[in-house]
Amino acid sequence: xxxxxxxxxxxxxxxxxxxxxxxxxxxxxxxxxxxxxxxxxxxxxxxxxxxxxxxxxxxxxxxxxxxxxxxxxxxxxxxxxxxxxxxxxxxxxxxxxxxxxxxxxxxxxxxxxxxxxxxxxxxxxxxxxxxxxxxxxxxxxxxxxxxxxxxxxxxxxxxxxxxxxxxxxxxxxxxxxxxxxxxxxxxxxxxxxxxxxxxxxxxxxxxxxxxxxxxxxxxxxxxxxxxxxxxxxxxxxxxxxxxxxxxxxxxxxxxxxxxxxxxxxxxxxxxxxxxxxxxxxxxxxxxxxxxxxxxxxxxxxxxxxxxxxxxxxxxxxxxxxxxxxxxxxxxxxxxxxxxxxxxxxxxxxxxxxxxxxxx
Amino acid sequence: xxxxxxxxxxxxxxxxxxxxxxxxxxxxxxxxxxxxxxxxxxxxxxxxxxxxxxxxxxxxxxxxxxxxxxxxxxxxxxxxxxxxxxxxxxxxxxxxxxxxxxxxxxxxxxxxxxxxxxxxx
Ligand code: FES
Numbered sequence: 401x402x403x404x405x406x407x408x409x410x411x412x413x414x415x416x417x418x419x420x421x422x423x424x425x426x427x428x429x430x431x432x433x434x435x436x437x438x439x440x441x442x443x444x445x446x447x448x449x450x451x452x453x454x455x456x457x458x459x460x461x462x463x464x465x466x467x468x469x470x471x472x473x474x475x476x477x478x479x480x481x482x483x484x485x486x487x488x489x490x491x492x493x494x495x496x497x498x499x500x501x502x503x504x505x506x507x508x509x510x511x512x513x514x515x516x517x518x519x520x521x522x523x524x525x526x527x528x529x530x531x532x533x534x535x536x537x538x539x540x541x542x543x544x545x546x547x548x549x550x551x552x553x554x555x556x557x558x559x560x561x562x563x564x565x566x567x568x569x570x571x572x573x574x575x576x577x578x579x580x581x582x583x584x585x586x587x588x589x590x591x592x593x594x595x596x597x598x599x600x601x602x603x604x605x606x607x608x609x610x611x612x613x614x615x616x617x618x619x620x621x622x623x624x625x626x627x628x629x630x631x632x633x634x635x636x637x638x639x640x641x642x643x644x645x646x647x648x649x650x651x652x653x654x655x656x657x658x659x660x661x662x663x664x665x666x667x668x669x670x671x672x673x674x675x676x677x678x679x680x681x682x683x684x685x686x687x688x689x690x691x692x693x694x695x696x697x698x699x700x701x702x703x704x705x706x707x708x709x710x711x712x713x714x715x716x717x718x719x720x721x722x723x724x725x726x727x728x729x730x731x732x733x734x735x736x737x738x739x740x741x742x743x744x745x746x747x748x749x750x751x752x753x754x755x756x757x758x759x
Numbered sequence: 760x761x762x763x764x765x766x767x768x769x770x771x772x773x774x775x776x777x778x779x780x781x782x783x784x785x786x787x788x789x790x791x792x793x794x795x796x797x798x799x800x801x802x803x804x805x806x807x808x809x810x811x812x813x814x815x816x817x818x819x820x821x822x823x824x825x826x827x828x829x830x831x832x833x834x835x836x837x838x839x840x841x842x843x844x845x846x847x848x849x850x851x852x853x854x855x856x857x858x859x860x861x862x863x864x865x866x867x868x869x870x871x872x873x874x875x876x877x878x879x880x
Contacts, residue, residue: 573826573827635826636825636826636827637826639824639825639826640825640826667858668806668843668845668854668858668859669843669844669845670844671820671846671855671856671858672819672820672846673820675820675821675822675823675828675829675830676822676823676824676825676826676827676828677822678822679857680857680858
């Protein structure tokens with residue numbers, strides 16, 4: 401297939417993997433902690449697995465020749481993703497670290513988050529300067545998470561803070577120490593499905609109850625983002641932290657217009673409940689929140705999608721992502737092909753470059 | 760068209776803290792007595808045409824600087840629509856704090872010898 405040449409691409413959702421979970425992190429754990437984790441070196445999987453070969457969400461054909469899981473070899477990913485699609489920067493976020501949300505123990509989660517970060521800083525950022533890291537934090541202990549942000553957030557390879565969420569909405573001031581540190585260092589906070597939703601006591605709950613299949617839980621991911629974005633806007637997170645940005649990765653985006661309008665409509669009616677908002681809530685959302693493209697939404701007619709892009713001000717709010725090496729990854733050449741060229745440039749490069757300070 | 764003075768009612772018919780809903784010149788209006796000061800507004804909400812003057816009169820949460828901070832103010836200045844709760848300044852008819860550009864019509868009130876008049880175009 402002939403493809404339009406694309407000049408510059410930033411990929412805002414790429415997932416590296418540590419072979420063996422905690423086993424692979426051992427070099428980054430003290431001997432005491434290695435001892436503490438002995439016999440339970442695997443992070444738990446959600447019981448509702450993807451109905452794919454191996455019941456894994458990682459593409460089989462992305463397995464590196466060196467062995468190990470897809471996404472575990474920075475050299476292979478460089479060829480298979482960065483070179484092949486001419487990606488200028490890839491933002492790495494560890495969905496494996498998303499499993500920290502399953503841990504009821506704040507000390508363990510904090511120590512593992514630090515180990516994940518040291519692992520990726522040492523073993524990935526050093527391999528290719530096109531790799532940039534969304535460092536992870538254990539939100540179990542926001543004060544410790546803030547310390548971790550201040551410990552490594554200055555590294556110029558670190559461009560965002562991934563928050564594997566517990567079942568607390570993001571507007572809650574519980575998280576404020578994390579926002580304070582992220583804002584101080586100019587790092588956007590990033591949320592992404594952790595893959596633990598609805599499966600563990602501590603992880604995020606789905607509205608209404610517990611889904612019973614993978615297709616079901618995957619379909620309803622957007623509700624998590626909706627609840628959290630609305631919570632942040634209305635609770636005044638962006639009043640308190642006026643320079644904070646939020647990346648909402650892989651939660652879909654065609655729902656955004658509905659919530660822009662619904663927020664404003666309700667604000668006209670119930671403003672007195674949130675008098676700290678200085679203007680209509682949609683403005684905070686458009687100003688502070690960014691959404692990733694993948695999985696590209698397959699509208700009934702292409703023009704529907706274009707209308708939605710316009711409604712959500714995609715030239716400011718949308719950023720391209722592949723989600724490599726997951727089963728449903730998108731490649732730049734096949735994504736948003738019908739969007740106008742200037743908008744594509746914003747989505748594929750400029751919005752993310754501004755967001756992450758990579759311009 | 761020139762503004763015309765229309766007789767509404769004897770002043771004594773609207774004691775302090777009370778309101779009168781009536782039709783003047785073919786328009787439904789509300790006249791409020793707020794501590795001896797009178798206000799007249801169109802009884803039609805610019806949002807979705809609810810009978811605005813049946814709404815509650817009071818104050819509201821004025822804008823604050825910090826999340827979680829509340830300050831109640833504008834007591835007796837805020838007319839709140841009985842339907843969706845849009846808040847209007849009873850004196851100017853403007854929707855408050857930028858929730859909308861729409862406004863409700865207000866009419867000057869005049870009192871002569873215990874007779875209350877409104878001016879309407
Ligand atoms: S009709 Fe008055 S607020 Fe909707």
